[in-house]
Amino acid sequence: MPIIRTPQEFNEDELFVDLRAMFDYPLYLKCEGFNFAGSVKLKAALSMVDAAERDGRLNRDSVLVESSSGNLGMALSMIASVRGYQFICVVDPRTNLSTRQLIETLGGKVHMITEPSPDTGFLGARLDYVRELCASSPRYVWLNQHANPDNWRAHYRTTGPAIHRQFPDLDVLFVGAGTTGTLMGCARYFKEHRPAARIVAVDSVGSVTFGGEPGSRMIPGLGAGVRPALLDETFVDDVVHVPEIDTVRTCHRLARGGFLFGGSTGTVVSGAAAWLAEHRRGKDVVAVAVSPDLGDRYLDTIYQSAWVRDIYGADALDAVERLTPPNAIATGVR
Known part of the structure; x- marks a missing residue:
């Protein structure tokens, strides 16, 4: 049992969720929301x-x-x-x-x-x-998180090694792109210690980080209106852009399985599932995605049906409502 004196001393760094039953892909989600600040x-x-x-x-x-x-x-x-x-x-x-x-x-x-x-x-x-x-x-x-190298160094020292310890044969790592601190720290670590691993950045549609057209974005966390100074694209093998409606639907799909995650997690999982469907369908693969936070702070937005329908349209959640019940997903019953 850990005993701490200050809140920043505690961070659960070894928890992963196996999403295979829910998404039909061998994807492990590294949960970074279990500390007193609630996020990575x-x-x-x-x-x-x-x-x-x-x-x-x-x-x-x-x-x-x-x-x-x-x-x-x-x-x-x-x-x-x-x-x-x-x-x-x-x-x-x-x-x-x-x-x-x-x-x-x-x-x-x-x-x-x-x-x-x-x-x-x-x-x-x-x-x-x-x-x-x-x-x-x-x-x-x-401190300037957008340009401070101690942002990515934190993940080079901790997040990357934690993933590597659990998945030494990692094939693909999916990381969301905000300031790109988590992305750059993990990417730099794996390029040195597991160069065979493919690094896939997941960004929001409307973000300019990877040269996309600027657009309206309502969900905080991932994406940027200014290209992050920390970003070095030579460490990134591929990029997936996710529309916000897919972020919302993925969050609700995870919630139907009992997992309440934040908007950035919905974006990363949606992007990972899309990339795996296109590039690794039917193949054995060791894939990990990083979940930045949990969903309790999004109850008034992403998980509020009226907010979602007001922003994204009356039928925004129809696809989620047609999902197989969670107990059927968990037991493999169709």
């Missing part, structure tokens, strides 16, 4: 804060400031509360209400950007505000 972003947050402290950038008078769609803000708010820093999280309207409330409950402040930049969307507008704030006083310290 705890690793990046801790790595970046520790590095800033070692470098002397953070001191008792510092005010942490970060642009976040939610999960990193939650993780930084938790760490800031433990270590005595003030924290300002810059968000936009897509950030879930429950996440904003959690950040404030832990002592952080939330600044909402209400108007997107005409060229770079909400992300660009958030980053512009952070730059202006930092220029106003040296007290503000921006």
